Amino acid sequence: MIRKNLTPILLSAAAAMALAFSVNAFADVDVDGAKALARENSCFKCHGLEKDKDGPSWKKVADKYRGKPDAEAKLIHHITSGEKAKFPDGHEEEHKNMQGKASPESIKNLIDFILSL
Ligand code: HEC
Numbered sequence: 001m002i003r004k005n006l007t008p009i010l011l012s013a014a015a016a017m018a019l020a021f022s023v024n025a026f027a028d029v030d031v032d033g034a035k036a037l038a039r040e041n042s043c044f045k046c047h048g049l050e051k052d053k054d055g056p057s058w059k060k061v062a063d064k065y066r067g068k069p070d071a072e073a074k075l076i077h078h079i080t081s082g083e084k085a086k087f088p089d090g091h092e093e094e095h096k097n098m099q100g101k102a103s104p105e106s107i108k109n110l111i112d113f114i115l116s117l
Helices: 007-022 031-040 058-065 071-080 104-115
Strands: 084-086 092-094
Touching (some): 058 104, 071 104
């Protein structure tokens, strides 16, 4: 009877699984839905994806929070609590508040989209 050495097969299966689990955590973001929600709520008046306006570009926000485990919760709070936002000219006003304006799922999707940039 021929005994096959299964080690290489098992190793490549393990590698494939590791790869599957390391894919971008935001792979299931609905990009079109996120952009549409941002447009409806005039987020782009103050934010560009890549360009700073009165608010920081969302790419910058993603860079700032990269690798921080509480990023999602923090940013969801930021856009649903009306907390103070500091503008470039130094004045502060309540940040746009999405509480009650969209479902928790679509708000989370928008934040995941921002963090994926
Ligand atoms: C009237 C202008 C304005 C509008 C409209 C606006 N933002 Fe902002 N946003 C700001 C400013 C200014 C900051 C910077 C706040 C700070 O650093 O204190 C900011 C910061 C942020 C941040 C980063 C917060 C952080 O902790 O770094 C996120 C995320 C964000 N906004 C998302 C949104 C979303 C989503 C919308 C649409 C629902 C939106 N903003 C609409 C002005 C605006």
